[in-house]
Structures are given as C-alpha cells and as structure tokens.
Amino acid sequence: MDNWNYTELKFWFDVLQWLITIGLGLWVWISRAPRENKLAIAELEARLKKSEAEQEKLQVRLEYLPTKEELHQMGKELSSLASKLDSSAGRMKAIENKLDLLIENELRGNHAR
Structure with a gap:
C-alpha cells in the first residue's frame, strides 16, 4: 500500500472531475431546448384556448344577427315607415x-255667434 502515487491519483481525479463537469454542462445545454419548447408550447396552448373562447363568443353573437333577407325586409319596413312619417308631417302642417287661422280669428274677435 505504500506504492500509491498520490500525485498521479489526484491528476486522474481532476481529469474525471473535469469530464463530469463538461458532461453536465453539455447535458444542461442540450436539455435546455426541450424545456424552452415546452414553455413555448404551453404559451401557444393558452393562446389557442383564449382564441377558441373568443370565437365561441363571436359565434353566439352571430346567431342573433339578422340574415340578408331579414335586413332587406327591415329596409322595406323602414322605407314604408319613412313615407308614412312624411305624409303625417304634411297632415300636421295642414x-x-x-290652428293658426283659428287663433288669429280668435285674437281679432271674428268669431261667429
């Protein structure tokens, strides 16, 4: 047991320690990419879920929008309503x-008895 060369043993131990450190560094560097990918995938999944929820809300709103035929019918009804309002405005003017003539006659005292 007295034949141990501790200097040589320390050298090989240092070499082994360097190899392990370099190996760990390489493993950390190589395994970094999958972790970044997992984070990116998780972020994309969250964005996708948010987009799907917004799309569902829009679909619900679209269900209540009038169709082309309904819009056409409403346009006709509004046009009819506008013409009725115009004729009512003419009648109201008459x-x-x-009424102005009646008030004027009343103020002049030209009322028939």
Whole structure:
C-alpha cells in the first residue's frame, strides 16, 4: 500500500472531475431546448384556448344577427315607415295652419255667434 502515487491519483481525479463537469454542462445545454419548447408550447396552448373562447363568443353573437333577407325586409319596413312619417308631417302642417287661422280669428274677435 505504500506504492500509491498520490500525485498521479489526484491528476486522474481532476481529469474525471473535469469530464463530469463538461458532461453536465453539455447535458444542461442540450436539455435546455426541450424545456424552452415546452414553455413555448404551453404559451401557444393558452393562446389557442383564449382564441377558441373568443370565437365561441363571436359565434353566439352571430346567431342573433339578422340574415340578408331579414335586413332587406327591415329596409322595406323602414322605407314604408319613412313615407308614412312624411305624409303625417304634411297632415300636421295642414292642422298647424288651420290652428293658426283659428287663433288669429280668435285674437281679432271674428268669431261667429
């Protein structure tokens, strides 16, 4: 047992330690990419779920929008309503003129007894 060369043994131990350190460094460097990929995939999944939820909300809203035929029908009804309002405005103007004449006659004292 007295024949041990501790200097040589320390040299080989240092070499082994360097090889293990380099191996660990390589393993960390190589395994970094899959972890980054997992994080990117998790982020994409979260964005996808958010997009799907927003798409579902939009689909629900789209169900209540009128169709092309319904919009056409509403346009016709609005046009009809506008023409009725125009004719009502003409009638109201005639009534206003008659009312003005009545008030004017009343103020002049030309009322028939």
